[in-house]
Amino acid sequence: MSLSRFFDNRNVLGLLFMLPAGALLLVFLTYPLGLGTWLGFTDAKIGRTGQWVGLDNFEYLFGDSVARLSLFNTLFYTVVASVFKFILGLWLALLLNRQLPFKSFVRAVVLLPFIVPTALSAIAFWWIYDTQFSVVSWVLVKMGIIDTYINFLGEPWLARMSTIIANIWRGVPFVAITLLAGLQTISPSLYEAASLDGASEWQKFWYVTLPMLTPIIAVVMTFSVLFTFTDFQLIYVLTRGGPLNSTHLMATLAFQRGIPGGALGEGAALAIAMVPFLLAAILFSYFGLQRRAWQQGGTDK
Amino acid sequence: MSYIDRRNFLKMTAGLAAGAATGDVLAQGKKTGAAPTLNLIPEKGAKLRVLRWKRFVEGDEVAFMAHVKRFSEKFGVEVRVDNEGWPDVGPKAAVAANVGSGPDVIYGWFDDPHQYPEKLLDLSAIGNYLGAKYGGWFPVAETYGKRDGKWIGIPLGAAGATFVHRISHVQAAGFKEFPKDLKGFLELCKAMKAKNTPAGFALGNAVGDGNSWVHWLVWAHGGRMVDEKNNVVINSPETIKALEYAKELYATFVPGTLSWLDPNNNKAFVDGQVSITNNGISVYYSVKTSTDPKVKAMQDDIGHANYPIGPSGKPTELHLFTQAFAFKYSKFPNAAKAFIAFMMEKEQYEPWQQAAIGYITHPLKAYDSNPIWTVDPKHTPYRDCVRNMTQHGYAGKLGYSSAAAMADFIMVNMVAEAASGSKTPKEAAERAEKRAQRYYKV
DSSP: OOOHHHOOOOOHHHHHHHHHHHHHIIIIHHHHHHHHHHHHHOBBBTTOOBBBOOOOHEEEEEHHHHHHHHHHHHHHHHHHHHHHHHHHEEEEEEEEOOOOOTTTHHHHHHHHHHHHHHHHHHHHHHHHOOOTOOOHHHHHHHTTTSSSSSOOSSSSHHHHHHHHHHHHHHHHHHHHHHHHHHHHHHHHHHHHHHTTTTTOHHHHHIIIIIIHHHHHHHHHHHHHHHHTTTTHHHHHTTTTTTTTTTTTTTHHHHHHHHHEEEEEEEEHHHHHHHHHHHHHHOOOOOOOOOOOOGGGGGOOO | OOOHHHHHHHHHHHHHHOOGGGGOEEEEEGGTTSSOOOOOOOOTTTTEEEEEOSSHHHHHHHHHHHHHHHHHHTTTOOEEEEOOOOHHHHHHHHHHHHHSSSSSSSEETTGGGGGGHHHGGGOOOHHHHHHTTOOOOOHHHHHHHHHTTTTTOOOEEEEOOOOEEEEEHHHTTTOOOOOOOOHHHHHHHHHHHHHOOOOOOOOOOOOOTHHHHHHHHHHHHHOOSTTTOOOOOSSSSSHHHHHHHHHHTTTTTTTTGGGOOOHHHHHHHHHHSEEEEEEHHHHHHHHTTTTTTHHTTTGGGGEEOOOOOTSSOOEEEEOOEEEEEEEOOOOOOOHHHHHHHHHHSSSHHHHHHHTTTOOOEEEEEGGGOHHHHHHHGGGHHHHHHTTTTTOOOSSSSOSSSHHHHHHHHHHHHHHHHHHHHHSSSSHHHHHHHHHHHHOOOO
């Protein structure tokens, strides 16, 4: 039978087996993304289909001070939070990689901030940062260090830093645990060889650990940057973008304009405006940090 | 129906001709001398899906559902009620309107129906009937409910707010009673600050409490977002005056109001850190029913005052306004209409309002006499919230622009910027003007 032979063909079978996954991707990823992109070029409102308006939305957003501020906020938030998450995460991973008492217990505990749903931990931070009930302020006042409560979410720069700290708190475990997994794949024989060569602890880290870890770092930090850049829940719970829009990220502003504000097209345009930045982050880590000759002790051409 | 015009007359006669099987509207008005009646016969085997906002106080939902059950029994209509967090109802309703399927009846907010009027059932029969029967609608209710002379939404009322204050603190600051004008109010806040019992009003992106008081502030000084023709006129000398006032007022606030979202002022007030704020009746209620003796002791000291009045001499309040509307796609339009009307009738409305402890102020004048407003004198100021209310987007037309401008917190941001001194009043007003123009461009 030619039909059975047709189905015995490995290529045909392969294609067939991939079909469900492909359909899923198409329906749940490609279609929404395509629709979102399309909406960004229309003046669609919630409950009303839009007309194609070309780059109108982007032109407007470029001239809109709140949108520009949100771009700055997003970049600032991402850069600062990612740098700290990387440093703290790597440090934590190196510590956890040593022989510790109750090793698995400690490792589990470290993961906690990551496991707690963001919305819940954000509410906890909301109380911590509350202008009237902040436990931090309370302790400092009782200790006599300050005499008025700190206005954590009420001053633009303080609010930016406060939200960033909350984001770091949540993001560090992910970086730490993943890097820890990376550390454990490094063969001990490399360290032994380094010891025989008389390398110091610092040299071992610099010439063995870091190069071997780079591919993992690339992956982790790409994810971390993507998550941070697109953060929404934390800001939405803590400040809704206030005070004076100083913590509005592009994601939160896109939501505010698109859903409660009804300007679906504009919200979509704001969301698409994030894509180039995200692509740049991915390309940077892909080309900049992937396994290269220098990691094996050679030189890049 | 208060009177019968030609169109309605035609409809009525057509309905009569078609017979009761189609369940048409039969209404008789004042002209015939009889009491207004509304005879809506739900379709046989009708099923309704109703979407409403999630209750703020428990009694609301209990009473609402009890009345739903009574409706079902009386008319043989199965009703399913879904509850959604209140900010989510608007977007859902808009999607339902766009897609052409979803709940038959939605209890939405503010100008929701004005964004897709062509998708909605004409509720004029109900609007006119209820108005005639219950002493007429407050003007703002007509503004929100009607579009081009036709009722597209039936107002349920507004979650009203007053200036909740500590009576003893106001007196200690040298005021026998709560000031009724802007000048007196500012002086009170200054005196309160000096006594270390400050006021506090939300200036963060607080959908309810933030919008409510900043609109009052700007309107009380004569400022407005747009004129009658939807031209943006926010950048006016009146607005600047309001913003200068806001700056002086802000100096008397407890620190941190720039970060306040809707729940903050409740917490701060109950904790005794703030002595004046704007809020619904919920603060008083939570104190009254508190099991903590320290909190409960505050009950007698809580006062409610309607917002002070500006030079125009007219109240300029904004409250969370809610109304019901029904979609043309509904398979059971008569059942939907009957449901909306049923819930507004005295037998249902008054007990419901009582169960909701006055959280929702009525849009119909006759309900002023609901005992809920006098059973406790502290309730009384909330009775007048809808009477004193102005629609957002005043003095323009309601619709997409007015909704979007409020959702983008243009007023709140403008007042916050000027109050905190991060921008001068002039700069803040200019920025608000630019942002508003985008939404109001034709």
